[in-house]
Amino acid sequence: MSKYKIIATAAMGLESLVAKEVRALGYECVVDNGKVIFDGDERAIARCNMWLRTADRIKVVVGEFKAFTFDELFEKTKALPWEQYLPEDAEFPVTGKSVKSKLFSVSDCQAIVKKAVVERMKKHYKRNTWFDENGALYKIEVALLKDVVTITIDASGRGLHKRGYRSDQGEAPLKxxxxxxxxxxxxxxxxxxxxxxxxxxxxxxxxxxxxxxxxxxGFNREFVSEGWNxxxxxxxxxxxxxxxxxxxxxxxxxxxxxxxxxxxxxxxxxxxxxxxxxxxxxxxxxxxxxxxxxxxxxxxxxxxxxxxxxxxxxxxxxxxxxxxxxxxxxxxxxxxxxxxxxxxxxxxxxxxxxxxxxxxxxxxxxxxxxxxxxxxxxxxxx
CATH class of the missing domain: 3.40.50.150 (Vaccinia Virus protein VP39)
Incomplete structure (x- = not known):
């Protein structure tokens, strides 16, 4: 089994509770604003999706680096080992956010990351055409904070608060x-x-x-990473x-x-x-x-x-x-x-x-x- 850097995202004020849950599952972790970071294998990804009661979602980190220009963003994204995560038929939409960074245009960042991943995949899978993207979903997120780029793949799909039992709710439901x-x-x-x-x-x-x-x-629901090869x-x-x-x-x-x-x-x-x-x-x-x-x-x-x-x-x-x-x-x-x-x-x-x-x-x-x-x-x- 491989080792991955994993992020469990958390609502503000709940990070310490999420960290306590992660440690209870046997994983040492570091607490940051809005997230808990730890290392784990494929089983850790599945167990954290299944068991974490207070986390919002589980993400797998593909890469982290500094980028001050769009060229840097493109080249450093392209250098990441995307073939280890995405099969040839993967569906891989890119979402993004940018806070206090020189690259503040989120739509441009998303387009550049998408293009960089495609270029890397074309080279690996030896093809000149665009990908059909008719397979399993690998939702990529590019997040920029103070010029540090973190690129992740969402392993949960629907947020972890969606337990699957709430068929109806009131006007102001509590998550x-x-x-x-x-x-x-x-x-x-x-x-x-x-x-x-x-x-x-x-x-x-x-x-x-x-x-x-x-x-x-998470016992009565499905997770997007169940479709990952x-x-x-x-x-x-x-x-x-x-x-x-x-x-x-x-x-x-x-x-x-x-x-x-x-x-x-x-x-x-x-x-x-x-x-x-x-x-x-x-x-x-x-x-x-x-x-x-x-x-x-x-x-x-x-x-x-x-x-x-x-x-x-x-x-x-x-x-x-x-x-x-x-x-x-x-x-x-x-x-x-x-x-x-x-x-x-x-x-x-x-x-x-x-x-x-x-x-x-x-x-x-x-x-x-x-x-x-x-x-x-x-x-x-x-």
């Missing part, structure tokens, strides 16, 4: 990758009760169930078998999702069923002020409305006050709330134990963490 990150930032373990009081289309409870039963997030089908079979072996389908879970909108509750149930978790998660229509439970030492994770739209703010602020009153009764529970509302703590009626800055799409938010007491040890209860 599955961010939902998983919120859960991983809590003190929840599968033996604790879990509630999402603003479940929407069910993303947070479903991700909690996947984490609780150690089900690989240099990653054997046997590698993908092994990685899927590993995911099946490591899943804990018999792990009991107490997960509940509720929402004020009965339509969203129905959609959440359908999505959970699509994920194969229909019997594990209880969904019900309920207002947050009505939430109560006799259970102890549980975890609440919520992504409530932020009140960003005109006319919504007062209603949302009233709901935050009601939330604070309802949750005050759950004195052994840990509460975690994501919102962009800067006055949340005052409305909730209590300062957070800790806050963490996160981005929900382009919205700057805070993850307010209220840590409950540690449960007594089993021996102390006896």
């Amino acid at each position: 599955e990758t961010l939902a998983a990150a919120l859960i991983m930032l809590t003190n929840w373990y599968p033996d604790k009760p879990f509630i999402d009081p603003f479940c929407g289309s069910g993303t947070i409870p479903i991700e909690a169930a996947l984490i609780g039963q150690n089900i690989a997030p 240099w990653i054997p089908q046997s590698t993908w079979d092994d990685v899927r078998n590993e995911a099946e072996d490591l899943a804990k389908y018999d792990q009991p879970l107490e997960i509940q999702g509720s929402d004020i909108d009965h339509r969203m509750v129905k959609i959440a149930g359908e999505n959970a069923f699509e994920a194969g978790l229909g019997d594990l998660i209880k969904f019900k229509q309920m207002q947050v002020r009505d939430i109560s439970t006799p259970q102890q030492y549980g975890v609440i994770v919520g992504n409530p409305p932020y009140g960003e739209r005109i006319g919504e703010k007062k209603e949302v602020e009233k709901m935050y006050r009601e939330m604070g009153q309802a949750f005050a009764k759950l004195d052994t529970w840990s509460i975690y709330i994501l919102t962009s509302h800067e006055g949340f703590e005052q409305l909730y009626g209590k300062p957070a134990t800790k806050k963490r800055k996160l981005f929900n799409g382009f919205i700057k938010t805070d993850f307010y963490q209220y840590w409950g007491p540690k449960p007594p040890r089993k021996s102390d209860e006896n």
Whole structure:
């Protein structure tokens, strides 16, 4: 097996979580803005696609170099060993981006990289004509940052947040990758009760169930690199078998999702069923002020409305006050709330134990963490 330089891209603020996941899979890595970089073989590419819950996508680095002119970009791209990655019938569109670089015209950079790859391929495959590009997809990206060019091939295809279970969603859906990150930032373990009081289309409870039963997030979907000729089908079979072996389908879970909108509750149930978790998660229509439970030492994770739209703010602020009153009764529970509302703590009626800055799409938010007491040890209860 060959060694490759691999990038797992990450939303701003989630890089350390992605790095933790990469290391848990057995790969040493370096953290950078928006990405985690590590070395691995073909199996690593497959396993990271299959297992990373918080990464956006997996990319394979073909080359990295400085370029200040279009001639330099062309020659250095052409010098890369494209024949090791692209078969003769490969479909290889080129996308691009440029930040603080002399070569700022993205369309020109894309065209030059495409031409350079074609020239290299013509020489290797001994042909004078253009390529048909009717085979597997190898999506090339040329990214320029401060005159450093990084050329990658996307190994995921659809973003890793596309788990394959969300058949329908609400107006402001939370990405599955961010939902998983919120859960991983809590003190929840599968033996604790879990509630999402603003479940929407069910993303947070479903991700909690996947984490609780150690089900690989990519188990029910396909990846573009499954069509690549240099990653054997046997590698993908092994990685899927590993995911099946490591899943804990018999792990009991107490997960509940509720929402004020009965339509969203129905959609959440359908999505959970699509994920194969229909019997594990209880969904019900309920207002947050009505939430109560006799259970102890549980975890609440919520992504409530932020009140960003005109006319919504007062209603949302009233709901935050009601939330604070309802949750005050759950004195052994840990509460975690994501919102962009800067006055949340005052409305909730209590300062957070800790806050963490996160981005929900382009919205700057805070993850307010209220840590409950540690449960007594089993021996102390006896």
